[in-house]
Amino acid sequence: MKQTKVGCCGFPTARKNYFPEFNLVEIQETFYRPPSMDRAAKWREEAPRDFEFSLKAWQLITHSPPSPTYRKAGLRIPDGKDRDYGFFKPSEGVFESWNRTRDIALTLKSRVIVFQCPAKFAETPENIANMRCFFTIIERGDFIFVWEPRGHWNDQAIKALPYELDLVHCVDPLERAVLYGNTGYFRLHGGRDYRHGYSDDELSLLLELSNNETYVLLNNMSMHHDASRLKELIASRG
Numbered sequence: 001m002k003q004t005k006v007g008c009c010g011f012p013t014a015r016k017n018y019f020p021e022f023n024l025v026e027i028q029e030t031f032y033r034p035p036s037m038d039r040a041a042k043w044r045e046e047a048p049r050d051f052e053f054s055l056k057a058w059q060l061i062t063h064s065p066p067s068p069t070y071r072k073a074g075l076r077i078p079d080g081k082d083r084d085y086g087f088f089k090p091s092e093g094v095f096e097s098w099n100r101t102r103d104i105a106l107t108l109k110s111r112v113i114v115f116q117c118p119a120k121f122a123e124t125p126e127n128i129a130n131m132r133c134f135f136t137i138i139e140r141g142d143f144i145f146v147w148e149p150r151g152h153w154n155d156q157a158i159k160a161l162p163y164e165l166d167l168v169h170c171v172d173p174l175e176r177a178v179l180y181g182n183t184g185y186f187r188l189h190g191g192r193d194y195r196h197g198y199s200d201d202e203l204s205l206l207l208e209l210s211n212n213e214t215y216v217l218l219n220n221m222s223m224h225h226d227a228s229r230l231k232e233l234i235a236s237r238g
Contacts, residue, residue: 004210005052006230009187009219015046022227024052026114026187026217031056032073034100040107054112054146054215055105060085060097061134062117087121088130090137098138105143112185112215114146114170122151128161135165146170146185155179173209174202184211190220197222203230207237 007024018025027043029035043053059069064086065077077085084093105113121127135145147162148170158179162169168181172188186206190196197220198206206216207230218227 002207002210003213004207004234005213005215006227006234007052007054007215007217008223008227009217012224015043019047019051022231023048023050024054024215024217026219027053027055027108030101030104031059031116032069033075034058034104037103037107040104044108052112053108053110054114054217055101055108055110056114056116057101058097061088061094061101062086062115062121064118064120067118067120087127088134090130090133094134095138098134102138102143111142112144112146114148114185114187115167116148116170117150119150121149123153123157128157131161131165135167140166144168144183146181148187174205178209182212184209184214186210186214186216188216188218188220188226190218190222194220196220198226198229200229200233203233206230207233 005024007022007026008018009026010028011018011025047053059067059073060075063069065075065082067086070077081093083089084091085097086094088094101113145165145167147167149158158169161167162180168183168185169179170185170187171178173186174188178184186209188198190198203226210216216230218230220226
């Protein structure tokens with residue numbers, strides 16, 4: 001039996017209103033600058049017991065310091081340390097950033113951690129070696145690791161690495177096919193400008209593309225409305 005979990009990337013409304021309506025959210029804040037442990041614990045305490053938090057891994061793991069997302073987050077890397085962050089490098093800075101991400105995930109009792117990579121993280125021998133080292137060394141516990149590649153990777157590599165490293169390939173399935181993963185993880189961005197609102201036919205197609213367990217996260221400007229409609233569609237089908 002299919003189980004499709006629906007939520008938004010970030011809270012589109014106050015948490016007190018969101019929690020009764022949905023049972024899933026993807027935390028975006030952990031990508032830019034992780035919240036304090038106390039703040040994460042407060043979110044977990046406020047949410048219903050069966051509510052699920054997924055979260056994006058801190059950008060210091062996946063993105064290099066020249067990325068504009070560092071500036072957006074107000075992150076300043078000490079002089080001479082810029083080479084120690086991003087692209088899954090086997091460095092102290094990357095592993096410390098993983099530890100921070102992991103601790104937030106444990107506090108939120110999250111199952112899923114999303115590693116969203118920038119377009120500059122392309123298929124190169126160095127990047128592949130870094131991924132292998134990173135995912136081999138860290139203690140993954142019971143987490144489901146989701147990989148969203150945005151750079152140039154051929155399909156063979158996208159199939160091979162997740163198979164080897166036990167990752168879920170994350171895509172917008174309306175734009176390209178999922179290439180690996182027993183669990184599905186869809187992120188729908190609403191096109192390049194986040195403005196696309198999804199039609200009834202597109203939402204129905206999402207359900208057809210879902211496998212046994214699929215997370216569907218809306219990240220467009222109308223994400224609250226579209227996620228609500230998708231939930232209604234699931235309920236109507238029993």
